[in-house]
Amino acid sequence: MSALARRRFLGATGALLLGGTMAGCGGSGSGAGGDSESITLTMTAWGGDIDRKTYKQRLDMASKKYPHIEGTVQLTPGDYLQKLTTAIAGGAGPDLLEIADHVPAFASKNQIRPLDDYIEQSGMDLTEMFGDRTPKIFQYEGKQYGLPDRSGAMVVYYNRKMFDAAEVEYPSKEWTWDDLLNAAKKLTIREGGEVKQWGFATITWWPYWMTFMYQNGGRVLDDDNRPVINSPENVEAMEWYNDLAWKHKVSPTLRDFANYGEGVGPDQLFAQGKLAMEITGFWNIAAANSVDGLDWDIAPLWHGKEAATSAFFTGLAISANTKHPDEVWKVIEYMVSEEGQRPIIDNGEDAPANIKVQESDAFLKPVWAKREVNMKAFAESSDFIFIPPITVHWNEMLKVCGDNIQLMMNNEVTPKKALDTIQTELERIMGRN
Amino acid sequence: MGEGVDVRVRSVAPMVEKRPTAKPWWTQRRREALWFYIMASPWIAGFLLFMGGPLVASLYLSFTDYDLLTPPEWVGLDNYVRMFTDDPRFWKVLRNTTVYTLLVVPITTVLSVWLAALLHKPLKGMRVFRTIVYVPALVPIVASAMLFSWVLAPDAGLLNRTLALVGIDGPAWLLDETWVIPGLVMMSVWGVGTGVVLLLAGMQGIPPELLEAATIDGANPRQRFFQITLPMLSPVILFNVIMGLIGTFQVFSQVYILTGGGPNDASMMLVPYIFEEAFRNFRMGYASALSWLLFLIIMTCTAIVFKTSSRWVFYESEVRR
Numbered sequence: 001m002s003a004l005a006r007r008r009f010l011g012a013t014g015a016l017l018l019g020g021t022m023a024g025c026g027g028s029g030s031g032a033g034g035d036s037e038s039i040t041l042t043m044t045a046w047g048g049d050i051d052r053k054t055y056k057q058r059l060d061m062a063s064k065k066y067p068h069i070e071g072t073v074q075l076t077p078g079d080y081l082q083k084l085t086t087a088i089a090g091g092a093g094p095d096l097l098e099i100a101d102h103v104p105a106f107a108s109k110n111q112i113r114p115l116d117d118y119i120e121q122s123g124m125d126l127t128e129m130f131g132d133r134t135p136k137i138f139q140y141e142g143k144q145y146g147l148p149d150r151s152g153a154m155v156v157y158y159n160r161k162m163f164d165a166a167e168v169e170y171p172s173k174e175w176t177w178d179d180l181l182n183a184a185k186k187l188t189i190r191e192g193g194e195v196k197q198w199g200f201a202t203i204t205w206w207p208y209w210m211t212f213m214y215q216n217g218g219r220v221l222d223d224d225n226r227p228v229i230n231s232p233e234n235v236e237a238m239e240w241y242n243d244l245a246w247k248h249k250v251s252p253t254l255r256d257f258a259n260y261g262e263g264v265g266p267d268q269l270f271a272q273g274k275l276a277m278e279i280t281g282f283w284n285i286a287a288a289n290s291v292d293g294l295d296w297d298i299a300p301l302w303h304g305k306e307a308a309t310s311a312f313f314t315g316l317a318i319s320a321n322t323k324h325p326d327e328v329w330k331v332i333e334y335m336v337s338e339e340g341q342r343p344i345i346d347n348g349e350d351a352p353a354n355i356k357v358q359e360s361d362a363f364l365k366p367v368w369a370k371r372e373v374n375m376k377a378f379a380e381s382s383d384f385i386f387i388p389p390i391t392v393h394w395n396e397m398l399k400v401c402g403d404n405i406q407l408m409m410n411n412e413v414t415p416k417k418a419l420d421t422i423q424t425e426l427e428r429i430m431g432r433n
Numbered sequence: 434m435g436e437g438v439d440v441r442v443r444s445v446a447p448m449v450e451k452r453p454t455a456k457p458w459w460t461q462r463r464r465e466a467l468w469f470y471i472m473a474s475p476w477i478a479g480f481l482l483f484m485g486g487p488l489v490a491s492l493y494l495s496f497t498d499y500d501l502l503t504p505p506e507w508v509g510l511d512n513y514v515r516m517f518t519d520d521p522r523f524w525k526v527l528r529n530t531t532v533y534t535l536l537v538v539p540i541t542t543v544l545s546v547w548l549a550a551l552l553h554k555p556l557k558g559m560r561v562f563r564t565i566v567y568v569p570a571l572v573p574i575v576a577s578a579m580l581f582s583w584v585l586a587p588d589a590g591l592l593n594r595t596l597a598l599v600g601i602d603g604p605a606w607l608l609d610e611t612w613v614i615p616g617l618v619m620m621s622v623w624g625v626g627t628g629v630v631l632l633l634a635g636m637q638g639i640p641p642e643l644l645e646a647a648t649i650d651g652a653n654p655r656q657r658f659f660q661i662t663l664p665m666l667s668p669v670i671l672f673n674v675i676m677g678l679i680g681t682f683q684v685f686s687q688v689y690i691l692t693g694g695g696p697n698d699a700s701m702m703l704v705p706y707i708f709e710e711a712f713r714n715f716r717m718g719y720a721s722a723l724s725w726l727l728f729l730i731i732m733t734c735t736a737i738v739f740k741t742s743s744r745w746v747f748y749e750s751e752v753r754r
Contacts, residue, residue, distance in 0.1 A: 082712040085501035105715060109502040255605055259589040262582035395713040403697040410608060
């Protein structure tokens with residue numbers, strides 16, 4: 001075969017292959033029905049089976065109300081942000097998204113729509129429905145970008161049997177830091193050099209230590225989003241926090257946690273009956289519920305100079321790239337109504353953001369609870385939820401804080417040094433993109 | 434009757450002007466070539482679609498500021514400049530990755546040669562030992578990561594408890610900035626089985642006559658090993674070293690699962706860093722630039738190994754000058 005002929009042949013084959021692959025990947029559109037009669041909306045969410053089931057159920061209920069709208073759920077069990085950003089980059093983004101700490105990032109990049117016009121038209125009163133704190137979490141530069149959907153405050157879980165045995169009064173929101181320390185001391189039991197029961201648990205996860213900062217009157221960012229993390233209040237709070245494990249020895253250190261094995265944290269220790277008190281959220285109810293013989297209950301968190309607790313909140317947002325924003329609004333408006341929030345509690349998925357639902361009997365005495373649990377703790381706590389300092393740099397901020405707080409909790413640097421380092425780093429990060 | 438007519442002359446046709454028979458276009462060679470391209474086309478299509486295309490796209494993106502959500506914005510060499518001048522984490526990550534690789538590759542190479550030599554002996558039950566050595570390489574990375582987090586636990590872990598038996602107070606391994614990388618190295622070395630199997634196969638390919646001749650000539654086992662076995666194995670060792678370099682520079686799963694880069698970035702490696710920058714910090718452009726830097730680093734190291742290989746690798750079929 002002459003060289004020229006071979007080249008022509010190769011060129012033809014190459015073109016054929018390229019053409020084939022282009023045709024193959026060019027054809028997949030968004031799949032949304034072009035039919036003016038019925039519209040299919042895609043929703044992205046994260047979580048497990050129970051979340052998929054609950055969201056689908058609520059979308060189906062919305063379909064009953066608006067028969068021309070149908071919803072499908074794309075659930076990501078793993079890294080939501082990665083999957084979502086890649087899908088949007090590929091042009092296959094959703095119409096409706098579950099959203100949490102991504103609001104500033106997505107809003108600043110025009111990926112989600114402001115909802116203020118819709119809210120005004122519909123006459124929704126966000127403060128009445130969700131309290132005055134929670135809606136602010138989903139705001140960016142003064143505009144409302146998401147509707148609160150699930151909002152469980154972090155509360156304290158305590159082991160009643162251990163409290164009765166040590167003759168300590170149950171936790172309540174009247175408790176101060178001293179009450180917490182005294183109780184934890186009495187509840188930490190050592191036998192033969194080994195700890196059989198811990199009073200409390202401290203870890204590097206931000207809701208834990210940040211709560212103590214806020215309770216001491218400190219903050220991470222000020223109102224202009226400038227870092228103020230090494231304030232004296234925060235240093236004091238972190239010293240107290242770190243002393244729990246190292247000075248008073250009422251909490252496992254990070255090294256002790258590592259000895260328990262991979263994946264063992266406060267939730268697991270509590271379920272194993274090795275921990276008297278822990279801070280955690282709604283999700284642990286199912287786990288605690290499933291342990292036979294565990295006599296437990298929940299209560300709102302104690303307070304320091306101020307009352308504060310963090311919350312795990314998720315909301316619903318409308319994608320900026322959707323072709324049917326009005327329909328998506330109808331669906332999310334329904335989903336945050338009392339009716340639309342019911343499956344959240346009936347399935348034991350989470351605490352609903354809608355206050356009326358939180359105060360309803362269906363929530364206070366849930367069908368799936370095997371025992372009396374003080375579900376009122378969630379509604380009571382919603383008064384003092386602090387709004388976390390979420391910005392576009394949230395992930396980077398958490399990384400810097402986590403790294404240095406970990407050093408502090410390994411007793412390798414003093415709290416003051418750790419916070420000073422974080423302050424310098426945050427100033428650098430927030431100062432540029 | 435033709436008188437004077439030379440029949441002979443007339444019957445000889447002038448060969449020079451006659452046209453040769455046309456060669457057919459569709460030859461055997463062409464047919465074979467077509468079949469080659471048909472058979473190779475799935476791979477070619479896969480390469481273009483999943484590697485070639487993304488590679489080119491990534492090169493383009495490395496010159497942009499891209500957060501995956503808004504269109505990429507051209508910034509020229511900014512990402513590369515930032516890497517070297519404006520990113521303190523980068524130097525730490527680069528240092529960690531280099532130290533990790535420079536520990537893993539030599540240790541694994543020496544260990545795998547040693548194990549292969551041991552496993553080559555024709556002893557009874559050798560199959561069992563070979564299986565034992567190879568099985569860890571079959572365990573999924575996630576499972577072995579969970580396992581090693583137990584083994585490396587500061588007080589209750591197997592390793593420190595064993596060290597305590599001989600009176601050594603072991604460090605907190607994955608929680609300790611100095612010892613986290615050695616901990617990860619240990620986990621990596623545990624998977625040495627793949628290299629051992631290749632070396633064993635290489636050893637079985639060494640003609641026994643060579644070793645017999647050497648024994649007759651009076652060579653002791655050590656000489657036999659270093660003068661005959663090792664040189665004969667050197668191509669396989671070269672392969673292991675290069676594959677090891679390429680793979681180890683790109684370590685991801687162990688770091689992502691076991692330490693998340695901690696404590697305080699002491700175990701953060703290049704690929705987890707790229708992942709974080711791309712998908713957590715909305716800097717896909719910068720992550721693409723980092724990826725191309727990693728590519729250059731690996732290529733340079735591999736080229737160096739190749740260039741110096743002629744000094745120590747012996748190919749049997751080579752003609753020695």
